[in-house]
Amino acid sequence: MKEIYGNTLGLKANEQHRLRNTYRRRVAPHEIVSPELARHLTELSSETNRQVGVLINRKGEIEYVVVGNAHKLELPDIGRARAGQVRLRGLRLVHTHLKSEPLTKDDLTDLALLRLDMVAAVGVANEGLPGVLHYAHLVPENSAGEFWQVTTLPSVHHDQPDLVDTLGALEEELNRKAAARAVGGREKAILVAVCLNGNRAQAESSLAELKELARTAGVEVIDTMLQVRREADPRYLIGRGKLEDLNLRSMQSMVDLLIFDKDLTPSQGRHIAEATSLKVLDRSQLILDIFAQRAQSAEGKLQVELAQLKYRLPRLVQSDDSLSRLAGGIGGRGPGETKLEIDRRRVRDRITHLEKRIDAVSRERSVRRAQRNRRELPVISIVGYTNAGKSTLLNAITKADVLAENKLFATLDPTSRRLRFPQEREVIITDTVGFIRDLPKDLVAAFRATLEELYDASLLLHVVDAADPARDEQVEAVETILGSLGLMEKPRLMVWNKADKLSAEEVEALLRVRGGVAISAEQREGLAALLAKADTTLFAEGASEALGAL
Numbered sequence: 001m002k003e004i005y006g007n008t009l010g011l012k013a014n015e016q017h018r019l020r021n022t023y024r025r026r027v028a029p030h031e032i033v034s035p036e037l038a039r040h041l042t043e044l045s046s047e048t049n050r051q052v053g054v055l056i057n058r059k060g061e062i063e064y065v066v067v068g069n070a071h072k073l074e075l076p077d078i079g080r081a082r083a084g085q086v087r088l089r090g091l092r093l094v095h096t097h098l099k100s101e102p103l104t105k106d107d108l109t110d111l112a113l114l115r116l117d118m119v120a121a122v123g124v125a126n127e128g129l130p131g132v133l134h135y136a137h138l139v140p141e142n143s144a145g146e147f148w149q150v151t152t153l154p155s156v157h158h159d160q161p162d163l164v165d166t167l168g169a170l171e172e173e174l175n176r177k178a179a180a181r182a183v184g185g186r187e188k189a190i191l192v193a194v195c196l197n198g199n200r201a202q203a204e205s206s207l208a209e210l211k212e213l214a215r216t217a218g219v220e221v222i223d224t225m226l227q228v229r230r231e232a233d234p235r236y237l238i239g240r241g242k243l244e245d246l247n248l249r250s251m252q253s254m255v256d257l258l259i260f261d262k263d264l265t266p267s268q269g270r271h272i273a274e275a276t277s278l279k280v281l282d283r284s285q286l287i288l289d290i291f292a293q294r295a296q297s298a299e300g301k302l303q304v305e306l307a308q309l310k311y312r313l314p315r316l317v318q319s320d321d322s323l324s325r326l327a328g329g330i331g332g333r334g335p336g337e338t339k340l341e342i343d344r345r346r347v348r349d350r351i352t353h354l355e356k357r358i359d360a361v362s363r364e365r366s367v368r369r370a371q372r373n374r375r376e377l378p379v380i381s382i383v384g385y386t387n388a389g390k391s392t393l394l395n396a397i398t399k400a401d402v403l404a405e406n407k408l409f410a411t412l413d414p415t416s417r418r419l420r421f422p423q424e425r426e427v428i429i430t431d432t433v434g435f436i437r438d439l440p441k442d443l444v445a446a447f448r449a450t451l452e453e454l455y456d457a458s459l460l461l462h463v464v465d466a467a468d469p470a471r472d473e474q475v476e477a478v479e480t481i482l483g484s485l486g487l488m489e490k491p492r493l494m495v496w497n498k499a500d501k502l503s504a505e506e507v508e509a510l511l512r513v514r515g516g517v518a519i520s521a522e523q524r525e526g527l528a529a530l531l532a533k534a535d536t537t538l539f540a541e542g543a544s545e546a547l548g549a550l
Contacts (some may be wrong), residue, residue, distance in 0.1 A: 005076040006067040007050060015048055027060040030162050033094045038130035038156040045096035046128030058117070058167075063091065065464045070098055070481055072106055078114065087171060088138070092118040092163075100124065103134050103150060111136055112147055112248050117167055122156060130156050137166065140173045140252075147248050177254070189214060190250055191224045193261035194238055200228060203261075204439065205470045210283060212220025212387075217290050222253045237264060237272050247276050259286055263438070266315040283439040284311060291443065299361050306354040310442040313347050320516055371379065378427045378538045380419070381454050383482065384463035384527045385474040386434030389497040391415075393463060393521040394431045397531065398431060421535045430457070437477045444481070451485060461493045461530075466510060467501035492535060495530060497521050 002023045004016060011019070022041075027034050037054070045052045051068040055078065066073055073095050076396075093116055100123025111119040118137045125131035136150040153160065191210050195203035207224060214221050225246060227238050236243050237260065250258065257279040258272065264282040273280045281289075288311060291304045382390045398417040416430045432454065444451070454460065462478060464471055475494075482488050494516025499507050500523050507518045517533055519526030 002065070004065050004067060004470050006074055007069055008067055011048065011067070018044060019052070022054060022065045023062050027056055027062075029060050030056055030164050032092065032135055032160050032163055033122065033133070033156060035130065037094070038133075039128075040095050041094070042122055042124045042130045043128040045098060045124050046081065049098065051096050051098065053093055055091045058090055058164075066095070068095075075110060075114070086089050087115075087174075088117045088167065089115045091116055092120065094120045094122065096124050096444065097121045097134075100132050102152070103136055108136060109244060109248070112138060112251050115251075118163070128245060133158070133160075137170060138174075138252075140170075140177050141254075145382065147252055172476065180465055186218055186220045187257055188220045188222050188253070188255040189257045189259050190222055190246065190253065190255050191259050191261065192238065192246065193224070193226045194232060195226065195228045196230070196232060198228070200226075200386035202473070203228075206261055206474065209437070209470075210259065210286070213283075213286050213290065214259060215288055217293065219257075219259070222255050223249060225249075232262070235268065236270070236275070237262060237268050243272070243275060244414050250276060250278060257281060259283075263440075269315065278530075283438060284443075287436065287440060288443065299358075302354055302357055302361070304443075306351060306358065307442040309347055309351050309354070311440065313344065313351070316344055316347065344495050358455045363549060364391060378458040379456055380427055380459045380534060380538075381457035382429065382431050382461045382463055383454065383478060384434065384461075384495075385465065385478055387467075388433050388434070388463045388465045388474070389521045390434060390463050393461075393495070393497065393519070394429065396521045396524050397527055398429060421531065421539075425535070425539060427458075427538065435478045435481050437473070439477075439481060441533075444484070454482075454485065454487055454490075457490060459534060460487070460490050461495050461534070462492050462516075463495045463497050465498050466507070467498045491532060493517065493530075493537065495519060500525060525545055 002020060004011075004019050008016070016326050018040075022037075025037050025040065027037055033056075035548070041052050041054070041337075048067070049070055051070070051073045053066045053068070053073050054062045055064040055075075057063055064073060064076055064078070068074060075093070078091065093110065101121075103119060103121050107119050107121065110116065115138070118135055119127060120133060120135035122133055123131035126234075133153040133156045134150065135153075139146055139149050151161075166319070191214065192208060193203050193207040193210065203226060207226060211221050211224065225238075225242070229239065235238055238246070242358045246258070255278070258276065258281070260272075260280070260282045262271070262282065263284050264280070269280050269282065288304065288308050295301045295304045382394060384390050394415065394417065398419055399450065416428055419427050419429045432451065459509065460482075462475075465476055468474065479488065494514060496507070496510060496514075496516055496518045499518035500520040502510070511518055515525060517530045519530050521527075
């Protein structure tokens with residue numbers, strides 16, 4: 001005997017019997033609901049004062065009978081959400097509304113998230129007769145941003161649309177959209193930002209930077225969402241209503257992942273993933289993924305792996321108790337060590353191993369730096385925000401062939417070259433990894449062997465993208481990281497790169513207010529002035545103290 005789902009408590013035996021008999025009824029595949037089935041449901045709903053619904057497959061057979069309360073219906077578990085991006089579920093929900101009210105937000109959300117063929121509500125009229133019919137089905141992605149189409153018929157006896165033709169046309173259009181999206185072969189994402197300090201402009205700037213990070217990682221950005229809140233939601237970071245909206249947008253746009261501009265706690269990441277059935281990344285995870293893609297040297301790969309493991313360790317969660325194993329022997333009886341504990345122990349062991357190897361790399365670098373110091377060769381280190389043009393500058397002044405792309409973190413591994421100044425003077429010039437706002441702490445710690453090169457630098461060239469509207473925030477971010485490394489006392493020269501994109505008046509005003517040198521590394525303009533300034537700093541007595549204020 002088939003089961004009645006939902007709120008069955010308090011139903012009379014006769015009512016339960018009639019509800020079970022509902023499974024014997026059939027509906028023509030071409031109609032949403034037959035007048036006979038509609039009357040059967042409204043009579044039961046009127047007698048029980050509860051919503052009554054059925055889930056019907058495309059053959060017209062009833063697969064589930066569900067009873068709710070006077071206001072809503074809780075659907076049974078019919079399979080995971082997002083069962084497919086092209087095909088619909090193959091089930092339509094037909095249920096009653098005691099006051100003939102329109103489809104509710106819960107009805108429409110179930111339609112979208114469960115990818116139902118259709119949701120229909122039959123109004124209960126006088127004496128339990130069927131009244132108005134509201135129905136809705138999904139629509140493909142459109143410029144109006146609509147997720148569904150809602151239609152109302154005065155009665156179930158009016159002409160209903162041909163369901164087979166409607167669903168066939170809808171799935172064909174969904175298939176066409178999916179095929180067009182699949183051409184690129186890249187993961188598709190929606191970016192989500194939350195403004196908590198009231199500074200919307202800053203949040204928008206950070207979101208634009210997140211978009212560049214996503215592009216660098218090879219992700220296709222389908223949409224962005226920015227919410228202004230007084231405080232973060234402890235469970236979802238964004239509000240519950242925004243999460244529902246995000247869920248619907250991601251479903252319609254057929255995206256693969258959500259990327260948040262803020263770092264998520266382990267709990268938030270887990271809850272958002274459960275609510276959306278999507279892969280969820282935060283800003284730090286995206287940066288770590290970019291570093292993993294870009295690391296070329298064995299040392300760089302070690303540093304990235306260490307940072308990733310430190311980030312993931314507190315996020316290792318396993319709720320399946322069946323993964324426990326029994327350990328035999330004296331003192332070993334009981335549940336033993338769970339799979340989760342084994343995973344965490346292995347991660348901690350790997351972290352310890354990587355830290356030892358990176359310490360060995362650090363010692364090797366120290367030896368090389370000591371050899372350089374014995375030769376008394378000054379060291380110039382290029383620092384700056386990512387994509388400011390550091391590698392391009394190194395190539396321009398040393399004729400090196402370091403990779404230089406218009407992407408964030410195009411190069412990670414440090415590169416050193418000899419540079420000959422006038423009067424037969426030589427220096428070592430080093431390019432370092434770029435900085436960024438909210439650089440993950442684990443990443444800074446993992447790259448300490450690389451960043452130690454900065455401690456022996458005689459001069460830091462702080463390269464800034466002069467044409468970037470957010471240059472002041474970028475300068476502040478770099479100086480914050482330099483301060484955390486104890487390098488703010490080092491002599492620094494501000495190098496305003498990409499000055500060719502500014503007018504002569506803007507460049508003059510910038511140098512007058514902020515000091516430094518204006519160049520265009522790509523066009524090889526201003527390099528002579530830069531080298532002359534660096535030469536004065538390194539070899540003229542007393543120049544370092546004067547330059548440190550620039």
